[in-house]
Amino acid sequence: MGIYVENLVCTQCNKKFSLNEKIWKCACGGLLDIDFTSTFPVDTIKGRERTMWRYREAIPLRDDKNIISFDEGFTPLTDVAFHGKSVLIKQDHLFPTGSYKDRGASVLVSKVRELGVRKVVEDSSGNAGCAIAAYCAKARIDCEIYVPENTSPGKLAQIRFSGATLNKIPGSREDTAHAVLKAAEEYYYASHSWNPFFFHGTKTFAFEVCEQLGWKSPDTVILPVGNGTLLLGAYIGFHELLGAKTIDNIPRIIAIQSANCAPLYRAFKEDLEEIPEIEKKDVLAEGIAIAKPIRWRQIIEAVKESNGDFITVDDWEIKESLRDMCRKGFYIEPTAASTTAGISKYVRRSHPNETIVSLFTGHGLKTTEKMVKLLNE
């Protein structure tokens, strides 16, 4: 048997902290990761409830009594044809708040309760805020969400109906991030990009995919990337399964960015040492329009190590894919259609027998105003 570890560890200075410290970054300013040994008792798992918490031994929470859950997860893995090629799609738009962010929120808010924190702050372009607000409502933890002024009204309503305090910040997504960092000096930052517990929720995507394939990994996963909450989570998840010898290889990661906001694509393709300054444009895929993703090095490293690639999609390709998915009966939001547009591009060069897995990230009902506008174009 291996040695079981359980630590927060700084990605910059390597300092270790207990998982029960109320911190979200290192004193040196570095990002924190979680060093944690996951195990997968597959025979026991088989008999458990069909939720993401069936992988209990792989989730870094001490006490079951702190679990905040709506019995979410274990979403359907559905065969969808793209240009005649079969792609397996996790229907993660069917989560309680309408996006896969619930995976991260469930684990993070459970940990927040375990830490005895009474109030959190978070910033979001929408869906992460909706998820954190709903789980905090269930946990009876005070929650304040910072959003850019131009966030979809449906998402704002969802956040407010959960009882969270909403702060609309003028300017860019980066201005919002700046505002919340000030608030985070006083309150615990339940951030989906900084806080490592969020990623130890999104990693359950990888666990479910492999279990649904009979404890095998797919050849390829196609994932959207802005801040990388899903991409890095999936990467962690596949690595933990590999480390436990539950699967025997890591899938290739194909990362999708919106052509109007693609700093990671550029850094990857041009082998840059720093994340490039990019020109701000209007972005249809609001959920992945991140100019400066703080975990950018980790994201590029993960894609490289998996022998993967980056693909960008234009707004017209996103619209076309959105219409195509909706006509197939899957009502998804425009940001989710950036991933499906990327799938359409990728399958043109995939192998005939390649197992390709992707997902619907968010529900169309979240962005009704945008959908109505597209209908009238």
Ligand SMILES: *Cc1c(COP(=O)(O)O)cnc(C)c1O
């Ligand atoms: C959060 C989100 C993504 C992925 O964005 P990241 O910034 O990489 O975490 C994709 N689609 C939707 C609908 C989202 O809410």
Ligand SMILES: [Zn+2]
């Ligand atoms: Zn440090």
